[in-house]
Amino acid sequence: MKDLTARFGFLGALSPSVTLALAARAKEMKKQGKDVVSMSVGEPDFDTPRAIKDACIKALNEGKVGYVASSGLPELKEKIVQKFKANGIETSAENIVVSTGAKFALFEAITALCTESDEVVVFAPYWLSYVEMIKASGATVKVVETFLKDGFEPTKEALERAIGENTKLIIVNSPNNPTGAVYSKKTLEMIADVAVSKNIMVLSDEIYEKLIYDSSKPHISIASLNKKIADLTMTVNGFSKAYAMTGWRLGYVNAPLWLLRRISSLQSHATSNATTFVQYAGIAALEGRAGDDVLKMIETFANRRKLICRLLSEIKQIDFCVPSGAFYVLCDVSKTALSADEFAARLLEEKLVVVTPCASFGAPRCIRLSYACDEKAIKTALLRIKQFCEGLNNNEHR
Ligand code: PLP
Numbered sequence: 001m002k003d004l005t006a007r008f009g010f011l012g013a014l015s016p017s018v019t020l021a022l023a024a025r026a027k028e029m030k031k032q033g034k035d036v037v038s039m040s041v042g043e044p045d046f047d048t049p050r051a052i053k054d055a056c057i058k059a060l061n062e063g064k065v066g067y068v069a070s071s072g073l074p075e076l077k078e079k080i081v082q083k084f085k086a087n088g089i090e091t092s093a094e095n096i097v098v099s100t101g102a103k104f105a106l107f108e109a110i111t112a113l114c115t116e117s118d119e120v121v122v123f124a125p126y127w128l129s130y131v132e133m134i135k136a137s138g139a140t141v142k143v144v145e146t147f148l149k150d151g152f153e154p155t156k157e158a159l160e161r162a163i164g165e166n167t168k169l170i171i172v173n174s175p176n177n178p179t180g181a182v183y184s185k186k187t188l189e190m191i192a193d194v195a196v197s198k199n200i201m202v203l204s205d206e207i208y209e210k211l212i213y214d215s216s217k218p219h220i221s222i223a224s225l226n227k228k229i230a231d232l233t234m235t236v237n238g239f240s241k242a243y244a245m246t247g248w249r250l251g252y253v254n255a256p257l258w259l260l261r262r263i264s265s266l267q268s269h270a271t272s273n274a275t276t277f278v279q280y281a282g283i284a285a286l287e288g289r290a291g292d293d294v295l296k297m298i299e300t301f302a303n304r305r306k307l308i309c310r311l312l313s314e315i316k317q318i319d320f321c322v323p324s325g326a327f328y329v330l331c332d333v334s335k336t337a338l339s340a341d342e343f344a345a346r347l348l349e350e351k352l353v354v355v356t357p358c359a360s361f362g363a364p365r366c367i368r369l370s371y372a373c374d375e376k377a378i379k380t381a382l383l384r385i386k387q388f389c390e391g392l393n394n395n396e397h398r
Pocket residue numbers: 042100101102103104127173176177205207238239240246250251
């Protein structure tokens with residue numbers, strides 16, 4: 001059997017998504033009547049803004065239910081071009097593919113570029129799906145560690161050490177899942193300089209762009225830095241996190257034409273166009289028709305971030321750095337002497353709190369807390385985590 005999996009493609013090496021499995025488990029326990037508090041959720045706990053839903057309903061009522069151009073509605077692509085312009089990225093509609101979620105855009109970008117014998121650099125802690133997508137392309141993952149003491153931003157030395165003659169791609173994710181780090185201009189310039197000097201492509205995943213809470217750390221698109229890096233960069237973004245549209249499955253990628261053609265061909269054979277009437281909702285979102293709702297969401301996340309960081313700072317056994325973006329706090333639990341997996345499993349069993357252990361995010365000593373849940377849940381969960389940690393210490397001293 002082993003021989004057969006080795007013979008037939010790379011997909012045998014793939015692992016299922018741990019985050020989705022955890023969310024399912026939490027739901028199951030809640031159904032059994034248990035008072036489970038979940039801090040593992042990777043999606044905003046808000047409804048999609050009314051104006052966006054209305055645009056979709058209108059499109060449906062007008063019969064916008066057939067196939068459209070595989071790469072996306074021209075009107076939506078035009079809005080996306082304007083959106084990228086606002087980020088300082090010069091592009092045009094022919095450089096854009098609209099896809100069923102940012103996740104699929106990332107998958108297409110990696111698949112279009114990489115193959116066996118190629119190497120792809122990812123910064124750990126990383127979003128776990130990158131690694132699986134790279135494996136699916138047949139390429140090899142090269143991990144560059146980042147550290148809490150540096151705010152989880154990479155250093156030039158570490159990046160250069162990871163690069164070899166087969167390196168084809170560097171994946172950048174700022175604001176970052178799971179660390180919440182927003183890379184400084186200096187860090188992005190460093191990555192851009194390395195990529196340009198070695199002629200390596202960059203895939204920039206900017207899905208959390210709107211969720212930023214620290215005015216000293218604005219979002220910067222790496223492709224906006226200069227023309228040379230723009231020519232090497234694929235930028236992915238989407239609607240899931242900024243507009244509470246996870247279930248709508250809508251994302252997009254901007255890429256140099258030679259690569260965009262590959263992505264476009266791949267999509268035309270894989271999914272055809274992203275759902276037609278959903279694309280009309282995307283137009284409404286990018287036109288800013290839900291601007292006030294988005295601002296309210298960001299403000300709510302900002303308040304929760306303050307709360308969770310204050311409560312975490314009262315737990316001696318947990319180290320963390322204040323996240324600048326997204327809706328996660330990465331917590332180092334090394335001081336408890338438990339691995340992240342053990343910590344998460346025991347916390348669920350003993351205190352009914354679901355957190356995400358981050359071994360599959362390249363951070364085996366860390367758990368990720370998501371604050372895409374209300375303040376009451378945050379307070380309850382953090383109190384239980386504190387009691388859990390104190391219980392560990394008491395047991396040790398007995
Ligand atoms: N990129 C990152 C870093 C994410 O965390 C996620 C979702 O959790 C995605 C991409 C996928 O976004 P979408 O829902 O648009 O596929």
